[in-house]
Amino acid sequence: MRPGPCIRPVMREAPFGGFPHFLLYSTLHHTTAMTVTTTLFEQIEKDYVQAYKARDSVRLTVLRLLKTAVKNRLVDLRRPGGSLSDEEMLDVIVKEGKQRQDSIEQYTAAQRPDLAEKEAAELAVLKDYLPKALGQEELTALIESTITALGAASPKDMGRVISTIMSSHKGQVDGKALSEAVKKRLQS
Incomplete structure (x- = not known):
C-alpha cells in the first residue's frame, strides 16, 4: 500500500531483535465527527473485558454465560460464524432474565435466601442490557x-x-x- 499525502510509514524496531515493523499513522491534526453505533453484543464484549479487568466476579460470570447463550442461539439458528441482530440479542437476554427470575422464586420457596440473592444480583446485571421497563x-x-x-x-x-x-x-x-x-x- 502506497501511503497517501496524509499517511506516512514509520519503522519501529521489534523487541528482542525481531523483524522491524512498519506502522502507518495519520498526520492529520483534525478529526471529523463520526457517529459510531455499537451493537448490543459489542457492548457486552466491552463490558466483559472491563469486568475482567475490574475482577467483578458477578458481572463477569453473567456476561460469560450470556456470551455462551448467544453462541448457542447462533448454533440453533445454523449461523455459527455469524452474529445476532439486536432484536435477537434482546430475546436471548430476556430468556436469561426469565431463568434468573424463576430461580429466585424457586430458591425463595425452598428457603435458600443466599442463592436467591445471588440470582437477584445476576438478574440486576442482565437488566442493564434491557430497555427501560414501562411503568x-x-x-x-x-x-x-x-x-x-x-x-x-x-x-x-x-x-x-x-x-x-x-x-x-x-x-x-x-x-x-x-x-x-x-x-x-x-x-x-
Whole structure:
C-alpha cells in the first residue's frame, strides 16, 4: 500500500531483535465527527473485558454465560460464524432474565435466601442490557391504545392485544403483568 499525502510509514524496531515493523499513522491534526453505533453484543464484549479487568466476579460470570447463550442461539439458528441482530440479542437476554427470575422464586420457596440473592444480583446485571421497563401508567395507556386500535371488545381478543404489545415493546413489558392487565381490562 502506497501511503497517501496524509499517511506516512514509520519503522519501529521489534523487541528482542525481531523483524522491524512498519506502522502507518495519520498526520492529520483534525478529526471529523463520526457517529459510531455499537451493537448490543459489542457492548457486552466491552463490558466483559472491563469486568475482567475490574475482577467483578458477578458481572463477569453473567456476561460469560450470556456470551455462551448467544453462541448457542447462533448454533440453533445454523449461523455459527455469524452474529445476532439486536432484536435477537434482546430475546436471548430476556430468556436469561426469565431463568434468573424463576430461580429466585424457586430458591425463595425452598428457603435458600443466599442463592436467591445471588440470582437477584445476576438478574440486576442482565437488566442493564434491557430497555427501560414501562411503568404501570404507561402500560395502562399502551393497553388502552392497542385495544382501541385493534377494536378488541372481548376476552377472545386477548391474544391479539398481548402479541401486538409484546412485539412492539420487546423487553419492556413483563408478560405476566401484561396478561393480567389485559384480561382485567377486557373483562370489564
